[in-house]
Amino acid sequence: PKNPVRTSDPGALQMLKMLEGKNIETVFDRVVAQQPQCTFGYKGVCCRICIAGPCRVKKEDGPGSRGICGASAYTIVSRNLVRLIAGGAASHSEHARHVLHTAHALVEGHAPDYEIKSTAKLHKLAQRLGISTLDREDKEILKDVVELGYADFGRYQDRPLAFLDSFMTQGRRNKFQHTNVMPKAIDGTVTELIAQTAMGVDNDPVNIIFGGIKTALADLAGEYVGTTLSDVLFGIPEPIVSEANLGVIDPKMVNIAVHGHNPVLSEMVVAAARKMKAEAQKVGAEGINVVGICCTGNELLMREGVYLATSSASQEMAIMTGALDAMVVDIQCIYPSVQTAAECFHTKIITTEGIMKTPGAQHLAFKPETAMEDAQKLVTIAIEAYKQRDPNKISIPNERHKLVAGFSIEALTDIFSKVCPERPISVLTDAILSGQIKGVALMAGCNNLKRSQDESHIAILKELVKNDVFVIATGCSAGAFAKFGLMSPLAVEAYAGEGLKSFLKMLENANPQLTTGLPLVFHVGSCVDNSRASDLAVAMADELGVDIPKVPFVASAPEAMHEKAVAIGTWCVTLGLPTHVGSLPPVEGSDLVYGITTQIAHDVFGGNFIFEVDPLIGAQKLLNALEYRTWKLNI
């Protein structure tokens, strides 16, 4: 490897070392080959919205300061920015739509392999949405929930999105109405934003950004659909012990990685693998080892305790162990390069969704109607591939760490309720008001190789917990902590400040039923499960009797990369959270747009972006924001 310094993940580092001298290309080579990156694109001042372009803002003033149509820097930067949000919202809602279709097939009797796993979640969800549960069959209730979900995707009437409105504080509902950003439909809002930002339409940066904010809220609604219905179908996560990093790939087993996002597929692969152990043994393996990558890995880790092999930037490394027999992918964050990497080994890449194919990879269209049959076919492909393994090519990093995951808000509330059954969330808010802990931080988002993989996630986490912040994590940020051994009770002693330590100890003492200690950082799920973080912020606001902008709650995406992360960051700000981003989005080309996202947003919504690439300074800014909010609450 030419550039091992681009990762700090101990498993990936070991893998790169093992690859030395073998002519295998990785993302760490390609990121270097892309340097220097185009500064126009970097600052957001390259417009390719119509084919008169590309137009670039080249000068401070005169004709060169505008595009051919006359669009100025603020128009170009804001349009580009909000189109990222549209991409993110489209992605999350595509995922959610798929979960919804599966639930629909279930109620229609066409998906015999799925069930309503959590009646409790179904009833809770229905009550939130105003759907009657009294004397009704679960399937009838689910039918109404699904219909409301579908209506949320395609509504034309003027009423707020149910999967957003029902989950918010009254203060946020009013705010969204007054500022005209309450979406009425998910699909319609995404489409409207694309239309709004087409050539020759909106060129007012404030109006464009408000369109982006509305779309980010539609994104949050999609996340709510995804999380809540996944809980109904697959269960509400509960504390669970597992392990993470490349060392979970077991040379004695048939190894199948599930990679992507959607539990609708990956849950079935796990179920099929559990049934097919004997088939694997027939080819000489000890059994079948399903491991997760990226967010579908997080979904399975949370609900099934499935090992997390790795996260976004090191996804190719799982193949390079030489012991991965198949990688089953669905949608999002799957590098096109996984197929190229697989061609150097025996690994089979199998795509499963109509909108996600890869030249050279096998495609098996996965359908809810034939889910178990499809999943068994996928497992069979892996078992067959196992026979083709080349023992000389196997090199698995000796790196795996124990962890505790599974902290849905229901699970956290349950833990708090052992201290105070009447008002569980007051356990958290009282600890903040008394100064025992400093507030709550959501750590989320991707890897972005503008910095060394995982380095910023780890640096910020350490800084926050040292200063007694209660940290929850999702997505590849959670993946980073898991891979580094920081999501374990053992890490508490080493890294938590005294206040956080005593708070966790108090919770453990009140919860003797827990078979494991509490971790340093609480895994709340995949990226769609950032909706769980929204739930926690809302619950804290309600407990404190204030709106979210007053709650000592911050968010950070230290290595944001995907369009989805831009959408999430934007709704975090709109909910009223100070939101740190450690990889600069393309906004520097317009002082006005930069100012709107970092300052004006605060005046309107009470939250704001904090763009800071230095992780320690970023962490300090988050701590300052928490301290300020707690001080205000206490006066």
Ligand code: BF8
């Ligand atoms: O949805 S954190 S790199 S895997 S986008 Fe992707 Fe980013 Fe990872 Fe999950 Ni989220």
Ligand code: SF4
């Ligand atoms: Fe150029 Fe305007 Fe077309 Fe953008 S929309 S590419 S600025 S002419």
